[in-house]
Amino acid sequence: MPTALITGATAGIGAAFARRLAADGFSLVLVARDEKRLTTAASELHRRYGVAAEVLAADLATGEGITTVEERLREGVDLLVNNAGFGHSGADLDVPVTDELTMLRVHCEAVLRLTMAALPAIRARGRGGVINVASVGAFFPQGTYSASKAWVVTFSESLALRIPEPRVRVMALCPGFVRTEFHERAAIDTSGIPGFLWLSADRLVGSAMRDFARGVPVSVPDPRYKVIAAIARYVPRGVVTRVSAGIGR
Template identity: 60%
Template structure:
């Protein structure tokens, strides 16, 4: 039996990954901050799919939380075969409207935690000659979007670089770059999404299906919808100043969860 560890597992894209991986027969390790929601999720996945569902309460904005997940990923007696780095959040407001402390917290979750957890998982996976890591980024990585977009651009560059370095090791790494997804993410961040056209919204379960297909094909980058692929293709033809103005008026965030 293989095991998948998913951070930010209790909602949105993380929950969709947990459902799909459990349905495919993977035991799961569910990581989030809310112990009660984790317990409920674990019970549901166990009862529905007959897999072992463990929980790990961890806040990836804090050192103890990152260290606890690192320790689990390095446990050779309980190897993790699939890591999904999904935990993340958005700040409401433009640059200098958001406290620097909040920006640094975002970098800790989106960059430091992703680096450390990917490294912990990939090291043990390389020793076994197999394993997969999905790092959830965003289409915001490709447009001027402040600290959020910058952190997600780092996820893409880091993941693709690591994938190249580990190409012959049996370890696959992929950056997943969704657009707007119908989850509780924007509500939690207090973001107004009323001006986002309906056609731009993606379904989390379909998104995960697409992501896992691309992972199986060995891709290091997944943009899981033809509409967003077309948008990003067109964006390469526009001056960055135009992109900056457009992104600042279309919600406060392109991104997952």
């Protein structure tokens, strides 16, 4: 039975990945900060799908937390989903530098270290891979959040191009607005976001898994956001900057 390790596994996109992979017959290693919530999630997944669900409480904003997950990954998994992340509610220039550094640790350092811890065993088996959850925001200049997610996209694309094993894949997943706890936890006002831009986490994950199976290096799993991402990536940068400035205001 294959094993998947998922960070940020108790809510939102991470929980949707846990449900999908459990339904596909994966044993799970669930990673998050809240051990009680992890235990509840693991019990529910085992009851519903009959799979083993291991609990690993770790805070990826700390070096100790990252090391704990690295050690588990070196024991071997078939799929790593780097999903843990967060947003800021304040304007870019008002966010404390310490908070920005924490974001870079979770979004970049943890993704780098966990990916590199997982890949040797995956490559040795010749199958499996890594899904790094980024964002459509990676294509727009919107502060440290979008910059960190742009790094995730470039890092994932680079690995995908260089891994020689044909059945070992690395993919950046770039969702748009998804109905999860993400914005509420960050105290971000979403009242101005049109209803048609919101995505279902379960449908998002289904599309992501299809792209992963096809070897797509950067998955933008919705036609609406494919158009938005294409515009951001291929129109003149000055236009994208002006649009982002308007969004920021």
